[in-house]
Amino acid sequence: SQKIEQNSEALNIQEGKTATLTCNYTNYSPAYLQWYRQDPGRGPVFLLLIRENEKEKRKERLKVTFDTTLKQSLFHITASQPADSATYLCALYNQGGKLIFGQGTELSVKP
Amino acid sequence: EAGVVQSPRYKIIEKKQPVAFWCNPISGHNTLYWYLQNLGQGPELLIRYENEEAVDDSQLPKDRFSAERLKGVDSTLKIQPAELGDSAVYLCASSLDQGRPGELFFGEGSRLTVL
Numbered sequence: 001s002q003k004i005e006q007n008s009e010a011l012n013i014q015e016g017k018t019a020t021l022t023c024n025y026t027n028y029s030p031a032y033l034q035w036y037r038q039d040p041g042r043g044p045v046f047l048l049l050i051r052e053n054e055k056e057k058r059k060e061r062l063k064v065t066f067d068t069t070l071k072q073s074l075f076h077i078t079a080s081q082p083a084d085s086a087t088y089l090c091a092l093y094n095q096g097g098k099l100i101f102g103q104g105t106e107l108s109v110k111p
Numbered sequence: 112e113a114g115v116v117q118s119p120r121y122k123i124i125e126k127k128q129p130v131a132f133w134c135n136p137i138s139g140h141n142t143l144y145w146y147l148q149n150l151g152q153g154p155e156l157l158i159r160y161e162n163e164e165a166v167d168d169s170q171l172p173k174d175r176f177s178a179e180r181l182k183g184v185d186s187t188l189k190i191q192p193a194e195l196g197d198s199a200v201y202l203c204a205s206s207l208d209q210g211r212p213g214e215l216f217f218g219e220g221s222r223l224t225v226l
Contacts, residue, residue, distance in 0.1 A: 043217030049214065091153075098156060
């Protein structure tokens with residue numbers, strides 16, 4: 001069956017450290033992958049998009065990798081800040097034409 | 112520029128009652144989505160419109176859910192009758208790209224509680 005799996009447990013890290021979130025998928029052939037941030041009571045906000053032929057994408061303190069062999073994307077926040085605390089969602093655009101979301105990983109950055 | 116606007120933000124109803132949610136997408140965005148989000152889960156697509164045409168409604172429970180996007184601009188999602196299991200957040204999103212979505216812009220959501 002098709003699955004998108006993100007760390008179900010919350011990730012707790014210290015301010016200044018690098019946060020790494022994982023998105024694994026099975027039985028999909030995504031044309032590209034997106035990452036969104038969601039704060040409590042708010043809608044998701046787009047962060048980054050990476051295509052299947054791209055290995056890595058960066059935007060300020062954010063970095064996303066996409067390994068189609070491992071069927072995995074990693075999302076990194078360097079020099080993390082308490083303001084980075086939120087839930088992060090990965091989403092795959094499948095060849096079938098749908099954007100499908102993972103369940104999200106909650107990140108908590110402690111001062 | 113205004114973002115995606117949804118209303119109401121919160122709605123509490125008793126089971127078997129009808130409910131409707133409204134969404135106004137970003138001006139010029141041809142593609143509109145309705146997602147359902149349960150607590151602790153990611154958004155799940157209910158229906159996708161390109162202009163006024165519903166191009167993907169395979170996940171919409173058509174026995175009680177209906178949606179329309181007249182004139183290809185704003186959209187309404189209706190549930191009739193509501194069931195306890197319909198309690199969730201209903202998110203509307205829009206995007207500029209047709210067929211192959213780029214960035215989705217989400218509204219703040221409409222939180223439904225069915226008692």
